[in-house]
Amino acid sequence: MGRFAALLRGIAPSGANMTNDRLRSVFEGLGLEDVASVLSSGNIVFRTDTTDAFELEQRIEDALALELGLSSRTLVRPHSELRALVDSDPFPGVRHDSRTYLTATFIRTPRPRTSSRTW
Template sequence: MNSYAALLRGIMPSNPNMRNEKLRGVFEGLGFDRVATLLSSGNVVFRCADSDEAELEDRIQEALNRELGIAGGTIVRGHEDLRALIDRDPFAGRTHERGTYLTVTFFKDRHPEVATPEAADELTEIIGYDAEARAFLTVIDNSTPRTPDFMAWLDKTYGKDITTRTWLTIQKVVKKLEA
């Protein structure tokens, strides 16, 4: 059995169709094993015999749309890939804390044409693009209620086929996959 994390875009726990128990139900209905949700922001871990992540993304997204009306994006990453990202320690020496968020923006595309802006806004430090994880790594100044321009740039440049998680969330997902 392979272990995966599905990172769902646009999940709002206030929407009754987006609650964890309903999300788990969709994944269980697809025949996946050891389905569990993490936090209330669209992180679902599961096991299955399938090994094609793109096919899993499509199957999951179709089921979410059909059964719960969730049209957002689904990005799947295997346990080994997420574990390898953590082991590379891309944020070495930095701490995720109240005013400084370490973030990972995952791309659905298998071979994205990645453009890095000349300079991020004053609220964002770009650590870089991790090709193995297909993810941008950034440090966000979260001490202000303003949304960083970089996040808007990501959405404008790459559309809905991306999703962002904090580094702490990625660590929690991997821990859940290893439980």
């Protein structure tokens, strides 16, 4: 059984109409296991036998729309991919503290490269 993270856009689980409990219930209703909220980020971690991230994204987006009236884009990434990203130290020498704010942005489909420049 694989571990995954669902990165949800436009979710505010601390809002009056949204709670982490309601959000988790959508994922549990899809048959996903060990569903947990990641603080108040609107992101969810879970386990499933399904390995197709695109299929999971579609199922989650459809369920959020149907059950909560949310039209949120969802990115699903396997735990192994996220662990590898963290372990790669993408911000060498920079540590998270009160003077820094480290972020990573995920996109659903990589854009084709138009030059040899890397960002």
